[in-house]
Amino acid sequence: MTRGNSMLAAFLWLVIAFLVLYPLSILVVESFKITSTGGWGLGNYLEFFRDTYYLKTFGNTLLLSSLVLLTTTVFGVPLAYILARYRHRGKTVFTALILLPIVLPAFAGVFAFIIFFGKYGTLNLLLMDTGLIDKPVNFIYGHHGLVFIQSLHMLPFIVLGLSAGFTNIDPCFEEAAEVEGASGFRRFFTVTLPLCTPSYLAGAVLVFLWPFTDWLTPLILGQVDFLPSVSYINIAYHFTDVHRKYMGIVAVVVSAVICISLFLLARWGVEKKKYTGLSKGTTSEGRVIEPSALVKSGAYVYMVFIAILVLLIPIVLGLAAFSRRWTLEPFPTYWTLENFRLILLESPGLVKNSFLFSGIALIFGIAFGLPVAYLIVRTRVPGKDALDFVITLMLAFPGIAIGVSYLLAFWQDIPLAQYWIIMPLALFARRLPYFLRMAHSSYLQLDPSLEEASEVSGAGKIRTFFKISLPLLLKGVLVGVVMFFIMAFQEISTAIFLYRGGWETLPIGIYLNWHRGMEFGIAAAMAFLMIVITFILLLIISRIGGGVLKAAWGAAEK
């Protein structure tokens, strides 16, 4: 079978070369093009880093990243500890709620918070009604709003990693510290937290990179001086202005380089600091303590506070979705189904496209991801680790970078971008790691001797795969499939560069509705619809994968 494996590897590499390596290299090459002379050089980069505006953008993004990381850490550490260590009722519900933002589209949060925290949003109006304030407070327009919205969106990555870390630490490490006389905070800061650095680091890097990726939140909040937003505006709106277009491309490459390097650095750090090998087996539950009544009520208040913030997103969007003309009132007064009628009956293309493109991407994902997982886990084909590496890197790649590179690569020489198949192909390339991780880990958990036993019993490789491996992998793979679908369904950063008239998906529809300043309710209704669809898919996962918790875990494997 070795030759068969090599052929498979060669084919998969070909796919990766065509859909990932080729477009990304075109992007990099393009960034070195000097349009005035038609030659090549560092000119664009020099210009970019000399221009005070772009330098300011760069600095802003770094600052935002640091603030978001700081906020999520400060709020995330206690939250993770409470979830992992305290015995309390409703643990599953709270965990699910706190992790919810992972699966909600980022833009859903922005819209909901604009409605709720805006200048004449629900909160300001309520406060003014009660007479606590005279003039509306600016809750979200500005850096502080950005930090708040992005932090809430990224909080799950810190909480997930850390709470798993807190659970998985071998209790004997902490017991040893206790015996030595360190208790409470001292033990936490000297033993527990340091042992969790790898799990923290894995989440922290994703949090830090988010402001380098998220162009939409700043744009909607009217704060465009950040790398991704500037790239988007320069490329999408000013493509006729060659200078701005190239500055946009450079900004994309710079963000991508930063994302990839930090991601690799963190991965290296995680590998270096892995302590898990030091301990023997741990109990599945880890150390769970019964806190005092005071601490416990404090913990509840804290969890409820975060949970409410998260819940605001679907609630506010739901209110907006079922109403019209909701302005200058704390709550809507005119209820209607008109928004949904418009979406589902007047322009059903959006929903149809979303399902079609994500569905096709999903089929590509399974057809490609399962063989890759097989190669990586079960064979010694040369180059398989590199394949894994390249695909994993896609996690760190900003969506904008993929969108722009597809646009550059598949426009003239290979005019793929003129056909709608480009949409599912781009979604497939961008979201593949989600499925691969899941297939990979289920393959790892599948004991090879189960397959060997089948071969010894007289079954061939193909039969063994379908009779033994696939049924046993199915659970993990299905969770991966649904996660992949959810993520593809929400994708906007790449799609926004590639769509043409008639190819709009739901997220693009949301953006366009907001952008054209049309009825806000329609955008809210679309976002609400997406949340509902996501929720149904999550329910499916929890049915197969055992609990919403595990379902959400899948996402955190990224």
Place this chain on the structure above:
Amino acid sequence: MAFIEIHNLFKRFKDVVAVNRIQLEINKGEMLTLLGPSGCGKTTTLRCIAGLEKPEEGDIVIDGKPMLSKGFVQPSKRGIGMVFQNYAVWPHMKVFNNIVYGLKLQKISRQRIKERAQQVLKLVGLDGLEDRYPSQLSGGQQQRVALARALVSNPKVLLLDEPLSNLDAKLREELRFEIKSLVRRMGITSVYVTHDQAEAMVISDRIAVMDSGNVVQIGTAQEIYKQPANRFVADFIGTMNFMSGEVVEVLRDTDQVYARTEFCEKMLCQTLDSTAAAPGSKVYASIRPEDVQIFTEPPQAAENVFKGTIAHKAYLGNFLYFFVNINDTLIRVQVAHYLPQEEGQELYLFLDPQKCIILS
């Protein structure tokens, strides 16, 4: 001609040589055990026989058919049954389906399959459990399912990879005898891998002791215990007192030598291998604890009597261990019956020249 012949088998994993050009012959109907510490290459050898590993060199001939030299024969085509260390019972299939999986691949009628399954289930003592899922079975029962699955299609060869190592001690001992009598009754040629010397001695007709990819010694349990090929074998199987020293004189026309050891100038010893017995060669004079005789008064023997003091003693129920200090060398002595002597008291040891062997 042996039923399974292993010629010059060589297998490496990257830079680590797992199996180093071994030769092995297994007779028809024989149960041969590959015994050795972890990493000695015993499991790799077994997996090569099964076809789950592809060796770099050598050949394996099963019932006259080469498995490697005339093209690699896939595991599915080798006609073997195998029991895995962790059972590898498929969790998504009921016991019955686990067992008949291989039978279904052959052209056998449904009725025949059912009968055969019932037979085997009865044989391993699982009748009545065919509709259970593996998760509803105990470890011992899962082990029996794995055994039934391996036996069901009457394989030419049965391979067992540490099949009992995941069970608790009591069950392990019980199943040893059960497997032995079952396999013997069916007359299947089998290869058994274990690191447990007691298990190997109970279960096998012959034992092949392996160390770092080599077969060090092949023989019956008794041969290996009584006449170990070298220090490694003697140390791995049973307990042995090793006294490092040097041959000083070879007695003509006998297979006895005098050796100088760490605690005495002259000790009369038996040689098992005359090549090691040249004067001046570094050797270990070795004796099993149960072969050392203990006396309170100086015994009548002319040679090999030494005076020592009891350093400590340990009571193990059916026997006692005395650790006797002779000129700063501790000799372990196994005493079958209770002796009143206490730590610090003096004793005489007689190291019987017939039992005191020279090992390299």
